[in-house]
Amino acid sequence: MQKNEIYETVITGMTDEGDGVGRVEKMAVFVPYTLVGERVRILIVKVLKHYAYGKLLEVLSPSVHRVKAECPYFYQCGGCQLWHMDLEAELEYKKHKVEDCLNRIGGICVPVQPVVMAGDQKRYRNKAQFPVTPEGIGFYRRNSHTVIPIEDCLIQGEWNQNIVSAVKVWMQEENISPYDEKMQKGFLRHIYTRAGNNGILVTLVTNGEDFLQFQSLKEKILQAEPRVIGITQNINTKATNVVLGQKNKTLWGKDHVTDAVGKTAFSISPMSFYQVNTTCMQSLYEGAAAFAQLTGREIVWDLYCGIGTIGQFMAERAAKIIGIEIVPEAIKNARENAKRNRIENTEYYCGKAEILAPKLAAQGMWPDVVILDPPRKGCDERLLKTVAELAPKRVVYISCKPSTLARDLKYLTAAGFQAEQIRPYNMFPRSAHIETAVLMSRT
Template identity: 35%
Template sequence: MLKKNDIVEVEIVDLTHEGAGVSKVDGLVFFVENALPSEKILMRVLKVNKKIGFGKVEEYLVQSPHRNQDLDLDYLRSGIADLGHLAYPEQLKFKTKQVKDSLYKIAGIADVEVAETLGMENPVKYRNKAQVPVRRVNGILETGFFRKNSHDLMPLEDFFIQDPVIDEVVVGLRDLLRRYDLKPYDEKEQAGLIRNLVVRRGHYSGQIMVILVTTRPKVFRVDQLIEQLIKQFPEIVSVMQNINDQNTNAIFGKEWRTLYGQDYITDQMLENDYQIAGPAFYQVNTQMAEKLYQTAIDFAELKEDDVVIDAYSGIGTIGLSVAKHVKEVYGVEVIPEAVENSKKNAQLNNISNAHYVCDTAENAMKNWLKDGIQPTVILVDPPRKGLTESFIKASSQTGANRIAYISCNVATMARDIKLYQELGYELKKVQPVDLFPQTHHVETVALLSKLDVDKHISVEIELDEMNLTSAESKATYAQIKEYVWNKFELKVSTLYIAQIKKKCGIELREHYNKSKKDKQIIPQCTPEKEEAIMDALRHFKMI
C-alpha cells in the first residue's frame, strides 16, 4: 500500500479536465501536476485517499514529444497557464475532446459532430484585463499572482498571457505604491489599504482604465500618484476606485468612485463601438471573442424579420452585433451598470431596435412572453453555472426555432442541452473556440433547432407528467439515442423515435405548435433504424 513520500515509477495515461496528469497505481488513480500523457516519471506520493491520490514529479524518465520545454514553471505554479506545458496544437485537440466527452457523458450525445477547436495564431499576450492582488512579500509591497490553490503571492512582472502594456502599467503602479508608502492588504490581519489592481486596455483603441481596490475610501496622496501614473502612461483615460472592506474573495465591493477622467473606456468589436465600465463583463480576448460571436451569428442564420432575445447580454456586444440585420433585439442583464452601458452603446452605434432591461434572464423571459413578444432566435451566453431550469422551460415555450448557446462551461452546457432536447429541440452544430490559450478553459457555441422547423413533424417531448404511462417514463429520447449509437453505431432522430413509439402504442401528445403546412414532408424511419429503436425500447422495458 502506497503512503505519503513513497517514490514510484508511473506512466501518465490521461489528463484531467483541468490539465493534471493521470496515472494508475495499485488500483488507485493519481493526479500529478506538470505531467503529460505518454510520459514516464518518478512520482513522489503527496497524499493518498481510499481511491485516489496526489503526486508530484520527482524525475522525468520519458518526456512527451508534445511538451512545451520553454514554459516558465511559475506560470504553471500560479495557475496562470495551467495548460502551458502542452504544445498549442495539442491544447486545441485536448479542448475538442473535453467538449465531446462532456456532451456524451452528461447529455448522452454521440451523434453530433464537434468541430475542431478554433485557435489563435499567436496564443500569448492576449488578455485585455488584469486582476492583480497586492500583498507584502519579504517586507516589500509586491504584485503578482497567487500560487495555485493558495493565497501565497508569487511576485510576477510578466504575466505571459496578458497584453504586455497592461503588464507595464501594473509594474509602474506597483513602483508608485512603494514610493508613496501605501500599505498592501494583509489577509490574515484584515489590515492594509491596497487589495487589488485591475487594469483594462482596449484591444483596438488602446485606451486604459486603472482600478484601485482599497479597504477604505481615503488614499493618502492619491492625486499625486495619479499625476505620476498619467505622465508615465498617457493612454490612461480612467482611474477608478472600488472600496471593498469585506472579508471575502470577491474582487469588488459595492462602492465606486471616479478619481480621474471618465468611468469607462471605449473599444470596438465586430465593427461596433462599446463603452466598457469598470464592473461590466467584457470578454478578455477580443480577437477570439469576435470569432466566437461571429460563429454564433452564423449558426443562427439570421434574417431581416427575425426577433432576437439576447439573454445575459452584458454590455450588448452580441445583441448589438446582430441588431442591424434583424427586426428587433431584446436583451436582459442583471448588472445595472452593464444595462446602462448597453443602452449607451446602442445610441453610440445609432441602433434603435435594441431594447435592454435589468432583470434576471428567467424573469425577463416570462415578462416578454406576457407582453406578446415572440422571438424566432434566442442567443444565450450564461455564466459558468449555466441556465436555470425555469429559463430553459420559458425559452422553449416561446416557439423560437433557433437557439445559439455560447458557453464558458461545457459541463453545464451539456446539462442544459439535455433538457432542451427533452423539450423539443435538437442539437445541430457544436464549435469550440479557444478564448483562453494556455489554460484548460474553452468556450463553445452550440446550435439548437426546434424539431418542427422546415421538414420535421412536431412532437411534444416534455410529456404531461400526469398522463405518463409507466412505459413512457422508462427512458428519455437522449438515452435511446445513446443506446442505439453505442450498440449499432446508427444516428436516429427524435422524430424517428417518436414514430416507432407511436407504432408500438406508446401514446404521444401532439405539440400545440404543430406545423400548419398542407403538404409537409415527413421523413420516415428506415427499417434498419426501426429495428435498432425497437431493440432500445425492449432494453428499457418500454415494450
C-alpha cells in the first residue's frame, strides 16, 4: 500500500474518535465520515508501520444509518464527527465505545446501560470558543490549527452568530488585528461566550491589556444581542494554544452568568468548569445522586468539584459535602453558590486533590461517599491511592473519556472496589464524545 493509491474496502468498526475502520492488504485504514457496513472507495493519504489513513472518495454501499449532514461545515470543521449518522446508531456507537474501553483496558465486564439521551441534538451548548485568526473567525479544521470561518454552528446557541458578526464589523471599522499564532502578533485571540438562564456573558481574549476601542464594541454587541449582561476581558500574552490566560477584567456589566440545575442555582465565571449541556447535566446529576444512595448521614467528598455543582445538587441528601478544586476562581464561585442556595453543610478547599485529600483524611474527615469528576486525563494515581486507602462505601466516578475511566477503574478494582452500574449520557450529541457515570462499591 502506498500513499495516493485508491482502494475499495468495507468498514468493519469505528475508532474512539468516530472514524470508520477498514482493511487494505491486511492493514487497518482509518477513514473519517464512514459507517460500519459501508463499502467505500478511499484515497490513501498517509501510511505508517501498522496502519494507514484514508480519505473518503465515494460511498458505494451506504449504511441504513447514514443521513445527510445538516451542518454545511461538517466535512471541513473538526468540531463534530457524527452528523452523517442517525441518532439510533450514534447512541449504539457510544455505548459500544464505553463497553470496549472498560473491557479491553479495565478488564471490567459489567453490562453497560443504554445511553441516556436528554435534550436536543442541536443548540444544546451553553459555551462557545471562537478563535480569531487572519483566516477568519470560526472553528479549527479537523486535525489542524487552520480556522474555518463559520457563520452559524448548529450545536451552539443562535446568539453566537449575532455576537460574532458584531465583533467582525467592529474589527473592520476600528482596524483591530486578529491574533496570528505563528507570528505571535495581533490583538484579539478568541471570542468566548457563556449562557445562563439570566443572559449571556461575552469574554474577549486579548494579546495585551489596552482596550481603547471598547466603547464602540460594547455598543455593537448590545445592539446585536440584547441578552448580553456582561463583557469581560481575559489577557493571554503567552505563546500557547491554551485559550484563557490567568487575568480577567470586567469591562461592562456582570462578570458571571447564573444557571440552575434543578432547584440549585450557580454563578459561572469565564474560568469555571460547567457542563456545556445543561439539560443532560441535570439527568447526569440525578443519576449520580441515585448511585450515591445518600440517606442524610453521609460525608461526601466532591473531588475536582469545579464551582460546586454536583455536590450542592446532592447537599440536602448528605450530612456534609467537602469539595476540592485546583482553580481558585471556581472555589470562589462554589462558596458563593453555597451561600446563594443557602446550603450550610459544604466546605471547599483550593488545591490539587491528590495533595489535599490525604491531608483532610489525616484530620479525620473520612468520606462515606467519594464523587470523582476529573478532566479528560483522568485521576492522578496518588489520588486513587488515597481513595483506596480511605475505603469509602461508594465511589461515583463521572468521566468524559472512556479510556482514562477504564484505566482508573482498573486501579480501583485492584484496590478492592467493584463496578456495579455503568450508565453513559449523550452530553455531546453529533460529536464522538460521551459522558459516563459509574457506581463502585467496596467488595
